[in-house]
Amino acid sequence: MSDARRLIPAAMDRFGARVHAVPDDRWDAPTPCSEWSVRDLVAHMCFEHRWAPHVLAGEPMDAVGNVYDGDLLEGDPMRGWDRAAVASREAWTSTTAHADPVHVSFGWLPVGEYAVQMLVDLTVHEWDLARGAGLDEHLxxxxxxxxxxxLRGDPVMLHGPGLFADAVEIGSADPVDQMLALTGRTRS
Known part of the structure; x- marks a missing residue:
């Protein structure tokens, strides 16, 4: 694997473009994340990206506390995402300022692993958002x-903290299908 940090700004752009393309009548639509609507999914990503500057600076989770609890969308998912993305982008593109290791909800990780975890979240949830909002699902x-x-390395983030559904069996060699299957999703 390469350093995923270089892929994050473009992944954030793609996710943001999808957020801005959600039709007005789809914000409450379900997503492949069984507990989340389209709005809930965007709120989750806002939470993750509000935390990113703190994590990349090496701040322990308890030092930040509950500052990001509550409604980060403030009634407008597009603006909520845009606000979260601005600070996150600045933090990701300032790679010389990144701490190593960084502290996440389940312990300390090398910054490169945190980066690939964020890329996983952006990529998988970009597909979830597209599916829930009825948008083009190309990744x-x-x-x-x-x-x-x-994901093929069976990282702790996949099965440890239960961030994704259990893997499903598929008969496809397509990389998107395989990625989705490892996170408990299928295109069907």
């Missing part, structure tokens, strides 16, 4: 390959 092949390589 960036390089991000899919990076995500798939990480």
């Amino acid at each position: 960036d092949p390089e991000s899919v390959q990076e995500t798939l390589a990480y």
Whole structure:
């Protein structure tokens, strides 16, 4: 795997473009994440990206506390995402300022692993968002390959904290199908 940090700004752009393309009548539509509507999925990603500057600076989770609890969308999912993405992008593109290791919800990780975890989240949830909002589901092949390589290593983030559904069996060699299957999703 390469350093996923270089892929994150473009992945954030793609996710943001999808957020801005959600039809007005689809914000409450279900997504492949069984507990989340389209709005809930965007709120999750806002939460993750509001935390990114703190994580990349090496701040322990308890030092930040509950500052990001509550409604980060403030009634407008597009603006909520845009606000979260601005600070996150600045933090990701300032790679010389990144701490190593960084502290996440389940412990300390090398910054490169945190980066690929964020890329996994962006890539998988980009597909979830597209599916829930009825948008084109095409994904960036390089991000899919990076995500798939990480998921095939059975990382703690996949099954440890229960972030994704259990893997499903598929008969497809397509990288997107394989990535989706490893996170408990199918295109059917």
